[in-house]
Amino acid sequence: MSLQEFEKIFQDKVDNDIRIEPKDWMPDAYRKTLIRQISQHAHSEIVGMLPESNWITRAPTLKRKATLIAKVQDEAGHGLYLYSAAETMGITRDEMIGQLHSGKAKYSSIFNYPTLTWADMGAIGWLVDGAAIMNQVPLCRASYGPYARAMVRICKEESFHQRQGFEILLVLSRGSQAQRRMCQDAIDRWWWPSVMMFGPNDDASPHTAQSMQWKIKRFTNDELRQRFVDICAEQVKLLGMTLPDPDMVWNKEKQHYDFGAIDWEEFRQVINGNGPCNKERMAARVKAHEDGAWVREAALAHAKKRKQRESKAVA
């Protein structure tokens, strides 16, 4: 069989929504792109634990404390599902972590922003998880089996995160003057970074077409972004708050919200390592990894000793 024939079989499967599994033939570019996409998604979950775990020890009630720990723990789990999915394609967890720590691999820009108040926990749940869900639900039908299955698992758990976030803001919006101010302030700081989460405009994303043909991307950046804006523009009214965009206005003709210009320079800076918290996020991850080296080593050493003893006993 020629390469073209293999590619045709592959693309036919994709076109017919037949899942591609780890041992199936796949174009090398598909495999490399997917490894990149899945591992960066995994990195985002892991780095994403940091801005929120920042507030665990200061959560203002026992219930909030417990649900915040559970949420952050879920994110660890999501990272794990995704690293697992990526590992089916011939890359190891250690390699992926190495790429993250060296700066070779990216993670979602949003996690380079600081969490300054308790209201940020609400804003992140509502906006950041909201944006993530928008991206993730379509991926439950991604062409690569392990990725799609990981996404199904993730989506099941994600909906509680968004509801939790919105509820935090709702309680604040009905609280004291300081709490209402805290709520609006968090929305003001997290809105634009959330809008940027969907990535560059479609005309600045040359890889979108190929990814859509491969069904590892189901909607374009701008399509998802528009949907997100439309939904949030309505939800924010329930909070009695505003989104920090004076140009946001309902367009009757298009049946969508028009919204203001995104500051792509800010996005570029943050992606390139010059956001408010890039260095701190990486430093925290590198530290955890380095501090943990002796622990990982000890566990392996012990397992080895046990095996040796067991084989001696049998002999």
Place this chain on the structure above:
Amino acid sequence: MSHPISLINFTLHLADDALILGHRNSEWTGHGPILEQDIAISNIALDLIGQARNFYQYAARLIQESPQSEREGWMPFTAGGETTEDSLAYLRDGWDFKNCLLVEQANGDWARTLLRQFFFSAAQYYLYERLQYSKDTQLAAISEKAFKEVAYHLRWSSEWVIRLGDGTAESHARLEKALEELWKFTGELFVPAPYEQVLIREGIGVDFSLLQPKWEEKVREIFIEAQLSYPAERAGLSGGKEGRHTEQLGYILAEMQFLQRAYPGCEW
């Protein structure tokens, strides 16, 4: 119930133990040595906070149901005139917290955290094993659920103590150091506070003389596999159960209680 104040204090002690250790464990979330263990220790934190909530809710109910004459002392720990799990957790100062000194100790490295967990989980295990038969039906019910969770905590932490003790030279050295630092806090686990003595007499609490030998046996068993020597004397610090703490607790509470103190009387 002839001695409600003792029961309230004992319930608070159990709640505080669970909360403070859960809080300490949650400091690891996002910083664990490997993803799978980050999840594991966060699970334990969640279990402990769940136990704490059950005990606080019970203590709050006991306080609310106390005769008026006895409730005055609890007034500072109310929210909107009511005693709740949160008003108890967030409005008491260190001298009113009744957790043992062991649980408030800093995490240090993974060896210190795991050894602390092992010592405490073993104590909780034998305590809940008996407390689930307490004459107080509420304590019994909470303990029955907690016992299942703690059985897992004990297994998990025992395995880690062994892994580290019988791992590499470095892991063993770190575990030895942790033992050196934490041993002095273990004695307090079996020294009954006055309110515990009252409850033991009434068949509600658990006699420590029955728990201590089991705890010791478990520790010796694990220590052998971990290549650790069981320390000779049982010297120790105590006072936590009666509100005399180490310098650690103040900082924990300052961080934990900040929002409730900075914005009093708010819903979150």
Place this chain on the structure above:
Amino acid sequence: MSEQQWPLWEIFIRSKQGLDHKHAGSLHATDAQMAIENARDVYTRRMEGVSIWVVESKYIHASNPDEASSFFDPANDKVYRHPTFYDLPDELKHM
């Protein structure tokens, strides 16, 4: 990478009402006991009454799903592709 990695394990879960074990994913652990405990934490959310099977990935042998794969890699009966070093292409910086 000088540090040795923890082995990869495949996890199979049978739910309380379930009839058979389903593949749930993978994780890294140093021994079977740790793998089972981690699986409980990650894949079952501590549900009671579930059955967990763990197998080191290297011990799973898989069939080649179709002719295409057997043409390229007849000797490979591992469940996943072998991990290899390679250079990621320099892509546009977007998610």
